[in-house]
Amino acid sequence: MEPHKLTKEDIDKVRHIEGFPVGSDESIIAMSDAPFYTACPNPFLKEFVRMNGTPYDEETDSYSCDPFASDVSEGKSDPIYMAHSYHTKVPYRAIKKYIQHYTKPGDIVLDAYCGTGMTGVASQSCKSEDDLLSLFGKEGTTVGARKVILNDLSPVATFIAYNCNREANAYELSEELDAWLEEAQEKVGWVYETWHCPQQKGSINYSVWSQVVICPHCGKSMLFYDLTTASGVKPKDRIVKCLNCEMKADKSDFIKSMQLVYDPICGEQVSRVERKPIKIFYSYGGKNYEKSPDEDDFALLDKIELSSSKWYPTEKMMFKGSEWGEFWRAGYHNGITRVHHFYTKRNLIVLSELFESAQKYKHCSMMREMVIASLPRASIRNRFMPEYATRHVGTLSGTLYVPPMFEENNLIDAIRGRSKKSFGLVLIFPVKMRTLSFQQVALHSCR
DSSP: OOOOOOOHHHHHTTTTSTTOOSSOHHHHHHHOBTTTBOSSSOTTHHHHHHHHOOOOOTTTOOOOOOOOOSOOOOOSOOHHHHTSOOTTOOOHHHHHHHHHHHOOTTOEEEETTOTTTHHHHHHHHTTSGGGSBOTTSOBTTTOSOOEEEEOOSOHHHHHHHHHHHSOOOHHHHHHHHHHHHHHHHHHHGGGGEEEEETTEEEEEEEEEEEEEEEOTTTOOEEEHHHHHSSTTOOTTOSEEEOTTTOOEEEGGGSEEOEEEEEETTTTEEEEEEOEEEEEEEEEETTEEEEEOOOHHHHHHHHHHHHOOOOOOOOOBOSOTTSTTGGGOOTTTOTTOOBGGGGSOHHHHHHHHHHHHHGGGSTTHHHHHHHHHHHHHHHSTTSBOOGGGTTSOOBOOTTSOOOOSEEEEEOHHHHHHHHHHHHHHHHHHSOOOSOOEEOOOHHHHHHO
16 A cells, blocks of 8 residues: 555545544645545545455365463563553563464454554564464564554544554654754753853753642641651651641641732643742763752743743633543542643643644654653652652553652653653564554454
8 A cells, every 4th residue: 555645535434433533634644644544434445455355265264273271471671661661561572472473474464452552563564573483482473563553532542553563764754853852952952051150051851840838737838748758757758747837637638828819821720739840850071960040040040931932732621511520530630621731831831842842853653742741750649758869750651640749851862762662662573564543343352
């Protein structure tokens, strides 16, 4: 199948299918890479099956295969697995063993709920040189890629799956990634600068922020960090002592300090939890340093708040009575009513720049996938826990929990690290086959 542009006429053929995405035809066309990937039910599915499949003949065809009877144990540290987090994700090497056992090279494999596309990676990896001996030691019997159809109702899942399985020239990709990140560094890298000494600036690796809380007894405000790291307080202690009146109370009884701020993007005043930076971890001259924020750091934050940025999503969420109501928690989400409230202004500036500037490059979708993959640790959900100060803790899995202390990462450096991982992925595992992602009413109804 030859690449071509998805048209509105193509979309009209599948528009009636239940589960058709909400969005303009222009947006669906812009996201798609027809016929290999479409951000809607794929109108080219029948053609793909006709070209690559073998019609079943009940009289002459037979399929016989013993049950797979072997333990499967695969770690989750593989660079391909780690390229993008996703719930219920399975390492592709584990899936690969079942595909090798139950299918033959050239067969079509269907994953109706593909998530981030590990079944596609597994199907294509069956052609690699390390498979010269099959699962049961018969040389060459399972070597060869399978064709694969990936499906999911989640648009972001199919987008990630597409980028995990698409063709890429490793050297072109590497050059574009370097240019993309260098451009971002030149335009918005100033938001991560901090003074190392009066004449030299360092680059912030990450900053630590703490909520400001109010004692329920005396009404005095203080940093949650100071409250929970005071002398004699252990990390697991629930009862702590006020730094002012010394009355004891549960951590959760301390009241979050709220501040009223104006949101120029939405043109409205919002009440948000008061947070302050307490530590800055930065690098200078190839060495890492730690400091408390100084006057210049606070001046930089004021400048950032007044700075404009390119587009970023501001949709409403997390307020009672909405479709997001079941996720709203009074203790964790006070002041969070829109998507962008999960991010600091500093990181919103960088995210919007990276996302926007990617469109000028050939590998735009892969770059934007890297931005999406960085979102959890780019948000205020990225926990800082003093007892684990030597390593990054990350977000709390399976919830939108907002911690009292969080790490604000340097996203340009973070995505640079992720890009190196992806670049290595392409070199180690060059993908030659293209995959087709589609949505179908029969599969939708099964969910």
